[in-house]
Amino acid sequence: MTALTAAYTAAQAQRAATACDFAAQAEQIAHRIDRHPHTAGRLRELTAGQCTLYRIGIHRHLGDLDTALAHSRLLRPAHLPTAERRARAATDTARALLDVGDTAGAFAQLRLVEHAAPLEARRPSVRALTDRVAELRPDLPGLRDYAQRTMVPPI
Structure with a gap:
C-alpha cells in the first residue's frame, strides 16, 4: 500500500512518471502476492482491485480523465475489501x-x-x-x- 500512497501523492504533485512508476510497482507486488496467497485469515490490503481503485484517482489528478474512467470501468467494487x-x-x-x-x-x-x-x-x-x-x-x-x-x- 505504501507504493500506492506514494503514487497518489506524486500524482497530486503532478509528477506523472513517478506516479506511474509507483503504481506499476504496486501492481507487480499485488500480482506476486496473488500467485502466493497468504491465507492466515488476515485481510490483504494490496490487491489488484486496490491498484485499479488508486489508478482512478492517480490519472484524474494527472488530468488523464479517459484513463481514469477506463480504470473505473475495469474495477469490480465487490472485490474491494x-x-x-x-x-x-x-x-x-x-x-x-x-x-x-x-x-x-x-x-x-x-x-x-x-x-x-x-x-x-x-x-x-x-x-x-x-x-x-x-x-x-x-x-x-x-x-x-x-x-x-x-x-x-x-x-
Missing part, C-alpha cells in the same frame, strides 16, 4: 465524471457511495461533490432527497 473502499471507488469515479461533464453519471456514483457506506456520503468532500452536482443539475430526479439524506445534521 471494505464498504469504505467501495464508497471511495464511487467517489473517485464521480469526481472524474464531473470533470468530463457527466453530471448525471456523477450523481449515479454518489448514490453508490451512499449504498456502499452511508456515512461516507456525509463526508465533507462527498458533500462538496453533491453540492456541485446540485449546482450543475438541480433538476436530476432524486437529487433533492439524496442531498437531504446525506446532509450532516446540525449539532
Whole structure:
C-alpha cells in the first residue's frame, strides 16, 4: 500500500512518471502476492482491485480523465475489501465524471457511495461533490432527497 500512497501523492504533485512508476510497482507486488496467497485469515490490503481503485484517482489528478474512467470501468467494487473502499471507488469515479461533464453519471456514483457506506456520503468532500452536482443539475430526479439524506445534521 505504501507504493500506492506514494503514487497518489506524486500524482497530486503532478509528477506523472513517478506516479506511474509507483503504481506499476504496486501492481507487480499485488500480482506476486496473488500467485502466493497468504491465507492466515488476515485481510490483504494490496490487491489488484486496490491498484485499479488508486489508478482512478492517480490519472484524474494527472488530468488523464479517459484513463481514469477506463480504470473505473475495469474495477469490480465487490472485490474491494471494505464498504469504505467501495464508497471511495464511487467517489473517485464521480469526481472524474464531473470533470468530463457527466453530471448525471456523477450523481449515479454518489448514490453508490451512499449504498456502499452511508456515512461516507456525509463526508465533507462527498458533500462538496453533491453540492456541485446540485449546482450543475438541480433538476436530476432524486437529487433533492439524496442531498437531504446525506446532509450532516446540525449539532
